[in-house]
Amino acid sequence: MLAMIALLSILTISFLNRVSARMEELNTLRPPESMRDQAYSLLAIAIAGIAEINELESEFHSTAQAWGDPIAYAAIELPPELHYTLTIRDESGKLPLNITDKPLLNAFFETLEIPEIAADALSDAWLDWMDADEDVRINGAESISYQENGYKSANAPPQSFQELRLIQGFDEWFMDASGVPNERYQMLTETFSLFHTGPVNMNSIHPSLKTILQHAYGLRADALEVSTFSTRDPWLTDQDLKTAFNGTLPQEIKVSSIATTLHLSLDVKRGTQVFRIECILKKNNTSAPTKGNASSKSAFQLHTICENRSFQ
Numbered sequence: 001m002l003a004m005i006a007l008l009s010i011l012t013i014s015f016l017n018r019v020s021a022r023m024e025e026l027n028t029l030r031p032p033e034s035m036r037d038q039a040y041s042l043l044a045i046a047i048a049g050i051a052e053i054n055e056l057e058s059e060f061h062s063t064a065q066a067w068g069d070p071i072a073y074a075a076i077e078l079p080p081e082l083h084y085t086l087t088i089r090d091e092s093g094k095l096p097l098n099i100t101d102k103p104l105l106n107a108f109f110e111t112l113e114i115p116e117i118a119a120d121a122l123s124d125a126w127l128d129w130m131d132a133d134e135d136v137r138i139n140g141a142e143s144i145s146y147q148e149n150g151y152k153s154a155n156a157p158p159q160s161f162q163e164l165r166l167i168q169g170f171d172e173w174f175m176d177a178s179g180v181p182n183e184r185y186q187m188l189t190e191t192f193s194l195f196h197t198g199p200v201n202m203n204s205i206h207p208s209l210k211t212i213l214q215h216a217y218g219l220r221a222d223a224l225e226v227s228t229f230s231t232r233d234p235w236l237t238d239q240d241l242k243t244a245f246n247g248t249l250p251q252e253i254k255v256s257s258i259a260t261t262l263h264l265s266l267d268v269k270r271g272t273q274v275f276r277i278e279c280i281l282k283k284n285n286t287s288a289p290t291k292g293n294a295s296s297k298s299a300f301q302l303h304t305i306c307e308n309r310s311f312q
């Protein structure tokens with residue numbers, strides 16, 4: 001609990017201005033009492049490291065930058081008996097779950113080897129589930145279709161991956177006969193995000209999304225390869241993306257070269273025991289810092305956190 005309070009304090013009280021002082025405090029880290037305490041202490045180090053790197057870097061583009069390993073960046077001496085794994089994924093490299101572009105949804109389902117007619121029906125049902133009205137698309141489903149199951153269409157974007165199971169046709173293609181999520185479901189959670197709703201960072205996209213973009217919009221296979229461009233850094237820039245897409249994307253699909261939503265998974269291990277924390281850090285805006293005033297730069301803030309389970 002003490003470690004949780006320490007973490008929340010860091011995040012709420014002039015967080016960025018206190019990062020350096022906090023990192024010095026953590027230099028005296030003593031062996032914590034429990035795996036949970038250890039995990040929160042490490043998470044505090046990771047978040048402090050990310051905050052400091054955010055102050056130094058112009059933007060986050062790729063995990064090849066130091067923010068991909070903020071505990072190493074912090075260079076804090078940790079107890080030798082402490083074993084952990086920290087994984088940071090760029091959640092902004094995923095498509096927003098509330099995407100409404102039907103060609104993209106169709107392409108996604110078809111890359112999962114769902115036949116074209118079934119893919120089209122899934123897209124219609126998904127879009128009907130999210131849109132505000134009760135008008136049924138040609139192959140879709142609204143509240144009247146779900147009456148016999150005892151629920152109505154949400155008429156709003158899904159709040160969880162579990163909610164997708166309520167949509168017509170979803171169980172058939174994304175669950176096995178026993179109702180257990182299959183490989184397609186896994187691919188869905190790797191391609192879509194529950195938390196990211198802004199432009200998609202093309203530097204972090206899942207290989208499946210490249211295939212989907214090729215399938216839906218005729219994107220060349222090498223169009224998003226960094227080697228295609230004469231960039232100084234090993235990541236794509238906004239200018240590269242303009243060249244790559246050249247107006248081929250519909251307006252509602254926004255792309256970017258910047259990471260704005262991070263997903264941290266931290267495992268602390270002791271023997272066969274593992275304590276896991278998952279959290280989402282988000283930037284509320286991506287405005288560039290005012291010249292000569294780095295403190296105006298937007299910071300990553302803790303958005304969601306959970307223990308010993310994954311986001312569903």
Ligand SMILES: [Ca+2]
Nearest residue numbers: 128131133155
């Ligand atoms: Ca609807």
